[in-house]
Amino acid sequence: MKDAFGSTVLDAACRLLVPFMLLFAVYVLVHGHDSPGGGFQAGVILAAAVILMRLVRGEEAPWGPHGPAALGLAVSGPVVYAAVGLAPLAFGGRYLDYGAVPLPLPTPSVRALGILGIEIGVTLGVMGVIIVIFESLAAWHED
Amino acid sequence: MDRVALLVLVPAAAVLLYAAREFPPVGDPTSPPASHVAPRYIERAEEETGTLNMVTAVLADYRGYDTLGELTVIFTAGLACLLILMGHGTRPPPVPARGGPEARP
Numbered sequence: 001m002k003d004a005f006g007s008t009v010l011d012a013a014c015r016l017l018v019p020f021m022l023l024f025a026v027y028v029l030v031h032g033h034d035s036p037g038g039g040f041q042a043g044v045i046l047a048a049a050v051i052l053m054r055l056v057r058g059e060e061a062p063w064g065p066h067g068p069a070a071l072g073l074a075v076s077g078p079v080v081y082a083a084v085g086l087a088p089l090a091f092g093g094r095y096l097d098y099g100a101v102p103l104p105l106p107t108p109s110v111r112a113l114g115i116l117g118i119e120i121g122v123t124l125g126v127m128g129v130i131i132v133i134f135e136s137l138a139a140w141h142e143d
Numbered sequence: 144m145d146r147v148a149l150l151v152l153v154p155a156a157a158v159l160l161y162a163a164r165e166f167p168p169v170g171d172p173t174s175p176p177a178s179h180v181a182p183r184y185i186e187r188a189e190e191e192t193g194t195l196n197m198v199t200a201v202l203a204d205y206r207g208y209d210t211l212g213e214l215t216v217i218f219t220a221g222l223a224c225l226l227i228l229m230g231h232g233t234r235p236p237p238v239p240a241r242g243g244p245e246a247r248p
Contacts, residue, residue, distance in 0.1 A: 036196070038202070075218070082211065118211075
């Protein structure tokens with residue numbers, strides 16, 4: 001994004017919105033056990049926050065993965081998911097059978113933790129993929 | 144070509160509409176999808192997975208392998224977008240303006 005849409009109003013609105021978007025994304029991720037939500041939605045909201053900031057402030061956006069880092073984030077999603085799925089294998093369980101991991105908790109709680117783990121992987125992956133798509137579209141447009 | 148497509152599509156639509164008449168009514172508790180594993184999920188999801196949201200329990204626990212595949216599909220789609228859009232030189236070259244200053248000898 002070389003040509004940002006920056007202006008005073010947009011900049012102020014972006015500064016106001018982005019923290020709440022980040023907080024809401026974490027809420028959607030963590031509260032996915034008890035209400036509608038989960039990793040896919042949280043990843044999309046996180047990516048939307050990064051893209052909003054990139055649109056308004058361009059290259060000066062203070063944070064957010066760029067180029068290879070975004071691709072790495074996209075890769076880390078399936079890797080985290082598969083790694084959480086592999087953990088029970090070490091304790092004699094089956095693939096993705098989180099209840100087999102011997103934590104000092106009742107089995108349903110361990111399973112809930114396993115679900116949270118893979119949802120984090122989904123969040124990272126979806127966020128990375130959407131930022132990658134946005135960046136390649138922006139680069140294509142400026143080409 | 145359009146006529147061929149029509150010849151294929153109209154019978155296909157007729158077959159699908161004919162088959163749709165045999166669907167069980169919405170919410171029928173005795174229909175095959177509602178009577179196989181769904182009752183088990185509804186009754187036991189919370190005590191087995193500690194998750195109130197049944198959708199999350201099915202998506203991430205009972206059907207966790209599916210979701211891994213889903214994430215891989217999304218990742219592959221993103222990678223495909225990157226590779227296609229990265230292919231410089233595949234865009235058609237800009238049409239040169241006619242009668243511009245360059246066109247004059």
